[in-house]
Amino acid sequence: xxxxxxxxxxxxxxxxxxxxxxxxxxxxxxxxxxxxxxxxxxxxxxxxxxxxxxxxxxxxxxxxxxxxxxxxxxxxxxxxxxxxxxxxxxxxxxxxxxxxxxxxxxxxxxxxxxxxxxxxxxxxxxxxxxxxxxxxxxxxxxxxxxxxxxxxxxxxxxxxxxxxxxxxxxxxxxxxxxxxxxxxxxxxxxxxxxxxxxxxxxxxxxxxxxxxxxxxxxxxxxxxxxxxxxxxxxxxxxxxxxxxxxxxxxxxxxxxxxxxxxxxxxxxxxxxxxxxxxxxxxxxxxxxx
Amino acid sequence: xxxxxxxxxxxxxxxxxxxxxxxxxxxxxxxxxxxxxxxxxxxxxxxxxxxxxxxxxxxxxxxxxxxxxxxxxxxxxxxxxxxxxxxxxxxxxxxxxxxxxxxxxxxxxxxxxxxxxxxxxxxxxxxxxxxxxxxxxxxxxxxxxxxxxxxxxxxxxxxxxxxxxxxxxxxxxxxxxxxxxxxxxxxxxxxxxxxxxxxxxxxxxxxxxxxxxxxxxxxxxxxxxxxxxxxxxxxxxxxxxxxxxxxxxxxxxxxxxxxxxxxxxxxxxxxxxxxxxxxxxxxxxxxxx
Numbered sequence: 001x002x003x004x005x006x007x008x009x010x011x012x013x014x015x016x017x018x019x020x021x022x023x024x025x026x027x028x029x030x031x032x033x034x035x036x037x038x039x040x041x042x043x044x045x046x047x048x049x050x051x052x053x054x055x056x057x058x059x060x061x062x063x064x065x066x067x068x069x070x071x072x073x074x075x076x077x078x079x080x081x082x083x084x085x086x087x088x089x090x091x092x093x094x095x096x097x098x099x100x101x102x103x104x105x106x107x108x109x110x111x112x113x114x115x116x117x118x119x120x121x122x123x124x125x126x127x128x129x130x131x132x133x134x135x136x137x138x139x140x141x142x143x144x145x146x147x148x149x150x151x152x153x154x155x156x157x158x159x160x161x162x163x164x165x166x167x168x169x170x171x172x173x174x175x176x177x178x179x180x181x182x183x184x185x186x187x188x189x190x191x192x193x194x195x196x197x198x199x200x201x202x203x204x205x206x207x208x209x210x211x212x213x214x215x216x217x218x219x220x221x222x223x224x225x226x227x228x229x230x231x232x233x234x235x236x237x238x239x240x241x242x243x244x245x246x247x248x249x250x251x252x253x254x255x256x257x258x259x260x261x262x263x264x265x266x267x268x269x270x271x272x273x274x275x276x277x278x279x280x281x282x283x284x285x286x287x288x289x
Numbered sequence: 290x291x292x293x294x295x296x297x298x299x300x301x302x303x304x305x306x307x308x309x310x311x312x313x314x315x316x317x318x319x320x321x322x323x324x325x326x327x328x329x330x331x332x333x334x335x336x337x338x339x340x341x342x343x344x345x346x347x348x349x350x351x352x353x354x355x356x357x358x359x360x361x362x363x364x365x366x367x368x369x370x371x372x373x374x375x376x377x378x379x380x381x382x383x384x385x386x387x388x389x390x391x392x393x394x395x396x397x398x399x400x401x402x403x404x405x406x407x408x409x410x411x412x413x414x415x416x417x418x419x420x421x422x423x424x425x426x427x428x429x430x431x432x433x434x435x436x437x438x439x440x441x442x443x444x445x446x447x448x449x450x451x452x453x454x455x456x457x458x459x460x461x462x463x464x465x466x467x468x469x470x471x472x473x474x475x476x477x478x479x480x481x482x483x484x485x486x487x488x489x490x491x492x493x494x495x496x497x498x499x500x501x502x503x504x505x506x507x508x509x510x511x512x513x514x515x516x517x518x519x520x521x522x523x524x525x526x527x528x529x530x531x532x533x534x535x536x537x538x539x540x541x542x543x544x545x546x547x548x549x550x551x552x553x554x555x556x557x558x559x560x561x562x563x564x565x566x567x568x569x570x571x572x573x574x575x576x577x578x
Contacts, residue, residue, distance in 0.1 A: 012399075052551075078459045105299035151364045178399055185557065186551055186552060186554075186556075186559060187559050190554055190555075190556060190557045190558065191554040192554075193551065193552035193553065193554060194552070194553050195554075196556035197527060197552070197553070218552065220509075221549075222562060222563070223562075223563065223566040224544070224569075227544050227548050228544070228551065228552065228562075231523050231545050231548035231549055231552060232548075232552050235354055235523055235526065235527040235549060235552055236522055236527075238486060238523070238524040238525075238527035239527055255513070256520050259516050259519075259520035259521075260520055260524060262475055262479075262482065262511075262517065263475060263482035263483070263486070263507065263517065263520060264482065264483050264486070264524070265475075265479055265480040265481075265482060265483035266479075267479060268479045268530055269479065270475060270476050272478065273511060273512075273513075273517075274511070274512065277512040277513050280513075
């Protein structure tokens with residue numbers, strides 16, 4: 001199934017037949033003091049710089065979060081979105097738990113944005129899905145509900161089915177829903193990584209929807225998290241992961257995802273792999289000057 | 290299914306429920322002049338050193354190849370095997386296309402060795418499978434026959450079935466056969482990596498056997514092969530790969546495979562991951578002295 005995100009005439013397609021889509025995560029003031037400070041001061045130059053860097057590094061979509069405690073989030077998210085759209089030309093993903101902030105951003109966005117996110121909780125679905133319908137947006141559906149995160153892959157499939165069914169009842173088709181099967185931390189439960197991999201495969205096979213993952217929770221509390229996160233991305237891509245909200249400026253993530261595309265048959269004549277290699281070599285030469 | 294390789298009282302179990310088994314590939318004189326030279330001179334100290342290094346790095350089984358052009362391979366393989374068994378205490382894999390060399394090594398080996406390998410070609414199966422039966426060895430079955438390497442995953446499954454059936458007719462049970470679904474190079478055919486991943490999953494699901502892969506062919510002719518090979522291992526592990534003949538002394542391979550075990554639910558309390566991290570840290574400290 002193909003999920004299409006757009007910005008004006010530009011379309012990014014997420015599907016198992018297309019290159020993996022990286023959604024850049026860096027425009028997010030949580031735990032980033034300098035960025036948070038600049039945003040509340042109404043200075044969006046740092047956010048614009050993050051936008052340019054991430055697109056240059058290979059992000060095809062950018063996540064935008066403006067959740068600074070105490071700030072007027074709807075106004076702030078709208079301001080950041082406007083500034084980011086001046087800086088780059090890629091579809092956006094609006095990352096907020098505040099429905100008014102989502103509505104404010106969606107109202108000014110020229111295209112099909114992505115909403116991050118709704119769970120399968122009644123109240124949340126009934127708030128977020130009407131917004132997706134009204135603005136023609138796509139939405140990330142996270143497989144958790146009032147009972148929490150299901151322990152098994154089969155139960156996560158059931159929650160994903162519930163999300164798709166409710167979305168359909170609001171006029172949001174399955175291709176506009178990206179399921180996030182949630183990766184918990186392996187240091188707390190050694191089966192946590194495996195359950196999510198099995199859930200990706202099962203949901204992809206049964207529902208044919210696109211799958212998103214925040215792939216860094218899995219390594220929480222462990223040493224050498226970078227290696228764990230990168231390995232997890234590859235394991236998940238092999239099972240059917242088609243997009244991830246992650247940091248495209250981390251070179252090991254970008255190169256691993258390019259290698260995965262190459263090895264999953266999504267890079268004809270190895271062209272993207274070779275082009276990225278040349279770019280890395282050029283950067284090395286320039287760094288050595 | 291569990292494939293057990295033994296050496297005297299020591300057992301290594303290959304199965305989806307056990308940690309991934311690395312078969313160290315470095316005792317192989319092909320393209321290694323110095324090692325080849327030492328072997329023909331009857332000096333096995335370099336082979337012993339390679340054995341120790343690989344086991345220290347995490348190899349659970351060692352591949353032994355003594356194919357030096359012009360040499361008496363049966364005598365040489367036997368000599369190397371004896372020397373390696375003096376140096377380390379892990380099961381061995383005999384790597385030869387020469388049945389006399391295989392027989393010479395199997396005859397002196399105290400346990401269940403692994404034979405590398407037979408294809409599904411008539412003549413080869415009828416030579417190698419009786420040896421496996423006679424010496425109680427396990428065998429790697431490579432999915433190619435008189436017609437070459439099948440283009441699709443379904444056809445590779447059929448060749449794997451043929452191998453298992455013939456093995457059974459010689460009294461070699463399925464648990465003593467490890468299937469190698471063959472990875473061709475993606476630079477020649479961009480679907481090559483994907484076909485093999487699909488074959489791993491299909492063969493594992495339908496036949497429940499263990500799967501081996503030589504994972505470096507896939508990157509032939511491409512730049513930055515290391516990154517491609519490591520990503521391919523992770524993609525393959527996610528599909529059901531349980532063992533690989535590779536270089537355990539390459540740190541990126543060993544750490545990625547440990548991360549995969551952790552994320553596939555095969556590292557309770559993250560103990561192996563944390564232990565390996567400490568070992569890496571210790572090595573860094575010692576290197577800095």
